[in-house]
Amino acid sequence: MAVVDDRTDEELEASVLARCRERDPAALQAFVERYQRPVFALLSRMLGQVPEVEDLAQETFLRAFRSLPSFDLQGAARPSTWLLTIATRLALDVYRRQSRTRTLGRVEAELVSPASPEQKLEQSELRRAIARAVEALPIDQRAAFVLSEFHALSIADIARALDTPESTVKTRLFRARAKLSQALANYRGAL
Amino acid sequence: MERDLEALWPAAEPPPEFVRRVVERELSAPAPTLPLTPPRARARSGFGRAAPVLAVLAVLAMVFAGLRWHQGNQGEVFAAEPGEIAIGERATALLSRGAHVEWSGASVQQDRGDVEYRVRPGGPFTVQTPYGAVQVLGTIFSVRVAASPEEQSMKSSKRTIAATGLTAGALLFVAVREGTVRLSNAERQLVLTAGEAGAIGADGVPTRVDPAPAMQNEPENAPSAALREPEGRRRAFDRLRADGVRQRAAERSGASHAPPSAPAPVPAPASDPTAPAQPLTPEESEHRRQYIRDAVREQYFPIARSCYEELLARQPKAGGKVVLSFAIVGDGDAGVVDRVEFRDDTTMDDPEFTTCMRESMYSTVFEPPPPGARETTVVYPIELAPGEPEDVPRHELGKVQQDSH
Numbered sequence: 001m002a003v004v005d006d007r008t009d010e011e012l013e014a015s016v017l018a019r020c021r022e023r024d025p026a027a028l029q030a031f032v033e034r035y036q037r038p039v040f041a042l043l044s045r046m047l048g049q050v051p052e053v054e055d056l057a058q059e060t061f062l063r064a065f066r067s068l069p070s071f072d073l074q075g076a077a078r079p080s081t082w083l084l085t086i087a088t089r090l091a092l093d094v095y096r097r098q099s100r101t102r103t104l105g106r107v108e109a110e111l112v113s114p115a116s117p118e119q120k121l122e123q124s125e126l127r128r129a130i131a132r133a134v135e136a137l138p139i140d141q142r143a144a145f146v147l148s149e150f151h152a153l154s155i156a157d158i159a160r161a162l163d164t165p166e167s168t169v170k171t172r173l174f175r176a177r178a179k180l181s182q183a184l185a186n187y188r189g190a191l
Numbered sequence: 192m193e194r195d196l197e198a199l200w201p202a203a204e205p206p207p208e209f210v211r212r213v214v215e216r217e218l219s220a221p222a223p224t225l226p227l228t229p230p231r232a233r234a235r236s237g238f239g240r241a242a243p244v245l246a247v248l249a250v251l252a253m254v255f256a257g258l259r260w261h262q263g264n265q266g267e268v269f270a271a272e273p274g275e276i277a278i279g280e281r282a283t284a285l286l287s288r289g290a291h292v293e294w295s296g297a298s299v300q301q302d303r304g305d306v307e308y309r310v311r312p313g314g315p316f317t318v319q320t321p322y323g324a325v326q327v328l329g330t331i332f333s334v335r336v337a338a339s340p341e342e343q344s345m346k347s348s349k350r351t352i353a354a355t356g357l358t359a360g361a362l363l364f365v366a367v368r369e370g371t372v373r374l375s376n377a378e379r380q381l382v383l384t385a386g387e388a389g390a391i392g393a394d395g396v397p398t399r400v401d402p403a404p405a406m407q408n409e410p411e412n413a414p415s416a417a418l419r420e421p422e423g424r425r426r427a428f429d430r431l432r433a434d435g436v437r438q439r440a441a442e443r444s445g446a447s448h449a450p451p452s453a454p455a456p457v458p459a460p461a462s463d464p465t466a467p468a469q470p471l472t473p474e475e476s477e478h479r480r481q482y483i484r485d486a487v488r489e490q491y492f493p494i495a496r497s498c499y500e501e502l503l504a505r506q507p508k509a510g511g512k513v514v515l516s517f518a519i520v521g522d523g524d525a526g527v528v529d530r531v532e533f534r535d536d537t538t539m540d541d542p543e544f545t546t547c548m549r550e551s552m553y554s555t556v557f558e559p560p561p562p563g564a565r566e567t568t569v570v571y572p573i574e575l576a577p578g579e580p581e582d583v584p585r586h587e588l589g590k591v592q593q594d595s596h
Binding site for chain 2: 040
């Protein structure tokens with residue numbers, strides 16, 4: 001499985017974003033191609049691998065296109081952070097509208113790295129354990145954890161994305177990590 | 192965790208055609224920089240049965256002159272020039288150039304442009320935009336909605352951003368001149384009262400913003416610009432009538448009960464305020480109680496429920512008793528609410544909630560008091576408790592109700 005890494009992928013150039021404002025098809029395509037994987041990753045980790053993820057991903061991009069005229073191309077904000085903020089807000093809204101007892105989609109994908117049968121079993125159990133542990137997190141803690149661990153957003157960026165004070169983000173992250181650490185204590189050797 | 196979480200917790204991958212689907216959807220939307228582009232086709236649940244001929248004519252009108260059609264309580268307007276329209280029986284809208292609205296009853300869809308609404312009392316009134324909804328909660332309102340920046344000129348975009356003070360820009364901007372409205376997007380809500388403003392940006396969160404810049408720096412094509420035109424297309428709004436009713440009722444009773452902001456009264460309509468008092472029979476009295484109960488349930492309860500749900504969003508365990516006291520005053524052809532107060536046995540005191548409840552009551556309209564009666568006073572207790580959505584608000588009809596002669 002290819003790994004999404006927002007931390008190393010470069011942002012699109014401002015000139016491409018400017019052409020997106022003009023609705024240049026090639027620029028729009030480049031924009032979606034560049035950011036589709038982090039958006040899917042974020043949404044699926046927050047909501048589970050459910051069919052709504054694609055709809056929400058589409059909505060994220062369409063909202064972003066509508067809002068591009070107000071995005072400061074020369075400013076310090078990274079387009080990926082801005083886009084993930086939109087996706088996060090959408091995911092939270094959808095989650096809260098839907099049943100609060102919903103379960104995350106189960107992880108079905110297989111690791112691509114070669115492993116012995118024993119290792120595969122261990123990894124499979126570990127994946128399920130991680131999915132269960134994250135699923136048990138309150139949605140706000142889960143969002144903070146995903147944005148921090150998988151998308152490398154700063155505390156300040158997460159605070160903006162979740163519309164909450166930085167101190168609250170720190171608390172949520174602390175509690176999320178503590179709960180995960182406790183839930184995965186039996187797998188400590190595998191981590 | 193030392194091992195790569197990415198590998199241990201894989202995420203969903205975009206499907207192969209995802210990029211193409213998104214780009215096609217974006218390009219199929221109307222070009223935002225063309226102010227007279229016809230509105231995109233969409234399902235019209237309320238008035239989708241318009242004759243095909245009408246639809247064709249509508250499109251032609253949109254392209255060449257700006258669209259305007261009405262059919263009873265439904266219609267659609269795409270404004271080629273600033274102008275004023277009536278929306279149903281209770282509202283008028285001042286449209287800026289390029290604004291587009293569709294409405295059915297008291298539900299309006301506005302997908303672009305600046306529009307200033309003035310809504311008379313009489314129940315819920317909602318303006319739905321692509322970025323959130325504005326719901327009228329109180330009595331008489333003047334709301335200006337600025338749609339997405341890309342659908343306006345650069346000048347108006349800058350004005351909107353400056354007005355909101357948001358670095359990210361505002362997709363929806365609402366300034367409230369009178370009354371109370373709720374600005375909402377999904378579960379997030381914000382109640383705005385007179386003199387306040389709110390905005391929804393790309394993040395989708397309703398935020399209170401400084402209204403002053405918006406009030407001072409209206410774009411040239413703002414709806415209210417039409418009001419400054421010498422020929423003055425703005426007609427006297429019916430809110431004057433409601434305030435006039437209150438004012439005359441107050442004058443008759445020898446006290447000034449009119450709201451502080453009430454304008455000078457307009458000439459009284461035909462009425463019969465001096466008719467001799469005719470005490471109601473028990474049957475008539477019970478009939479009137481039932482009528483008031485039904486009117487409150489129909490008009491006030493939906494809004495009161497919204498007030499309470501908004502409070503629950505902030506205070507999940509909030510509950511208690513609200514005992515509203517109000518007067519129904521009128522002079523022959525209308526009965527409007529006056530002097531809404533909370534009695535001492537009210538146990539809920541959240542300021543935002545009580546404002547919402549009080550202002551909303553002013554939007555309820557009744558038949559006038561019986562002939563010869565100066566006013567009808569009503570005390571209406573409402574009990575509210577969380578966790579019982581089907582029963583909220585629980586209530587009983589006011590135990591005190593009397594007609595003053």
